[in-house]
Amino acid sequence: MDLTFNPETDFKWLLAVPLIPLCGYVIQIFFGRFLPRKGDWLLTTGMAVTMAITVWMAFKAIAATQGGEGFFHESLDSDFGFRWLYATEKGATDPLNVTAGILYDGLGAAMLAVVGIVSFFVHLFSTGYMHGDRRYHIFFANISLFTVAMLGLVLSDNILFLFVFWEIMGLMSYLLIGHFSHDPNSHRIKQAAAACKKAFLTTRVGDTCLLVGIMIFYYHFQTFRFTELWEAAQTTVAANGGEYPAWMTAAGLLVFGGTVGKSAQFPLHIWLPDAMEGPTPVSAMIHAATMVAAGVFLLGRTYPLMSPTVLNVVTCFGTVTALFAATIGMTVFDIKGVLAYSTISQLGFMVAGIGTGGLGLIAGLFHMVTHAFFKSCLFLSAGSVIHGCHHEQDMRKMGGLRKKMPLTFLAMLICTLAIAGVPLFAGFYSKDKIIQSAFMKMTHGGLLDGVGLFAYAGLLIAAAMTAFYMFRLIFMTFFGEARDHHVHDHAHESPAPMVVSLLVLATLGMFGGKMWLRDFDLMGAKGTWFEGLTSEIDDGHHGHGSEHEGSVGEAFSIDRMYPGIAITEMNTYVGDSAEHFQESLHAGHTWAMRGSLAVALGGILLAVFIYLLKKADPAKIAAAFGEMYTTVANKYYVDEFVNATVIKLQMVLARTFKWIDENIVDGVVNGTGKINRAFGFMWAWFDSTVVDGVVNGVGAVTNMTGSLVRLFQTGRIQQYASLAFGGLLLLFAWLFLA
């Protein structure tokens, strides 16, 4: 098969990628309920075609990168872009010209394939999981449009369209999280309604920041197109003596605000745990491949616009989020709650990775890709467990499910190993690259970088916690004795579509990382990390593989992601000599690996010790931590804090406005009404007397004249004749007498 990327035809295929599910959505929303099986086969088949196209296109992209060249295609002024907005102001030199087109590069190819694959399996899983739901067809329509938005976001070649799809996703997440709020049989209607409202409003804070950030960039650069933005940023920075101007820092922070909202970074993470009220396939969709990944994807797309200050802030936010959510994850008992906090924590890893710049950018985006597979699989497994246990979500009531649900257990175990960072599983490679990047940031330039130190230490601790709480989940759910016999006795393995989805995603979660780095290398990381790593593991000793690192200097080319933009000179490793860079890469390599292996094993062993061998009572440990445990178990009181501050302030404002509305606005309105009424009476009087008087007067005069004249018009011919004769006589009399 010819795997050459041919823009003429292949952009058509790419255009079809979001259009197929969009057509499916339109059919489903109007006619879904009339179709057999309420139309789920239609959308699932459509998604299968979409997935096939995305994977096929990704293979073309991979083939194009095999030679070490970057892969970058943009549908400039071709049939695949269209002019969306065009306006010229009188006297203005720059017309507002927004064209929409497709940008398909290594990052886009990787992300598009991930979204296609995960979305298809979520659709497939939903056919089993959502079976019998009252609004089954609406659910499928919504989840399909959700996918359309994410596919469109990935393909957009300009930030404005990215924002449009971003917002569509916000709306669809609202509808999907609140899915059960329309189900009268659900006992959690109110919670679902509150959760979807919270998700929508919280992300709206970030979205507003993002929009302002986009507009600041547009104001200065007069373009929305990514490639032009990158170039303009490079030119501006060069013109400014290599320094980022202050407004770019401000705008970069605002754009990052969008990520904070969408990717659930501290302090706007509060919507994500509540979003668990949605059906589990929705959680898998939102938390793995689509919505939260969109924030990280945005960072990847706007990376050249970010100044070093912004990247430091990004690193700090990411690390804080990773640590913070991991601690909460250790105390939660809801099986989906653990996964929710784990998602927040992993997103913190990605964001922190991107913030460290350079290698970290690739690492963060790579983690987004691997995470999408194993996290969607974890969520779907949790869904399978919940489904099998008849909608019981509390892990304390589970236990011993290993034998009841062997396939689900297998899938979940693989993905847990992946997320915990066990070597050879996907999560290991990406997470270690992030930690390596943090280490390199810490040591770059020969000085100890505070932010880098914080990131390195914080991420290692968070990684240890990740391993711990994920194995805690596994042991509490699948091992030990059944704690609640009612739940255990009724547990059963899920139907085939669900299990198939789980196993395929688990396979990807297992091999995804390896394949990606060794064979796929879409984002230009080949030769830097993986080859050295595998040779180390294969050789059984650390620190070697230097023969591979000769290629590092030139292979370390993020500019493959942003062609023509000299990124490394702009905002990463400034001041590092090539020699020092090599050293730093090497040291980071070693220390990240040692550190992350140690923490992963440490976390797992601790979980084995406490939850499998029962050598310690978790309740006693919790009690030993006292206040600290309570604080963490209560999610650091962030929700309470928000309730006490933002929401209270909002309520006060709302009441003030209500008072103003009731007294001042209503007063003005009522006053106007009264004045109108007075005028009305005046006009009514004038109308009924003067105008009516004239009209009636005319009528009366006409009437009177009529009655008078009528006397002559009797219609009696004899009377007419006598009158005529009388007249004649009078005429004669007058003639004779005159």
Add this chain to the structure above:
Amino acid sequence: MGLEAYVVVATILFGLGIACLITRRNVIYVLMGIEMILNSANINFVAFNRFNGDGMDGRMFAIFVIILAAAEAAVALGIVLNVFQLFGTVKPSDVDLLRE
């Protein structure tokens, strides 16, 4: 016998015709009154032609009038027949369907 005698006869006939036209309640009499008025005019035409004129003008007019009167009588009697069929009466004062 001079012109005056003819004029007197015509005037008397005219007066009788007018009286008949105005006073009679039966429409047939009314028509007869009109015929009498027309014929008094005819007498005048012929008499003035005989004494004052030297052509045939007056007599020709009289013949026209007779023809017209005949036509008029035919039409009028047709109307009267229809009115009688419709209203069951030939009194013009009773035919007042269009009066309010």
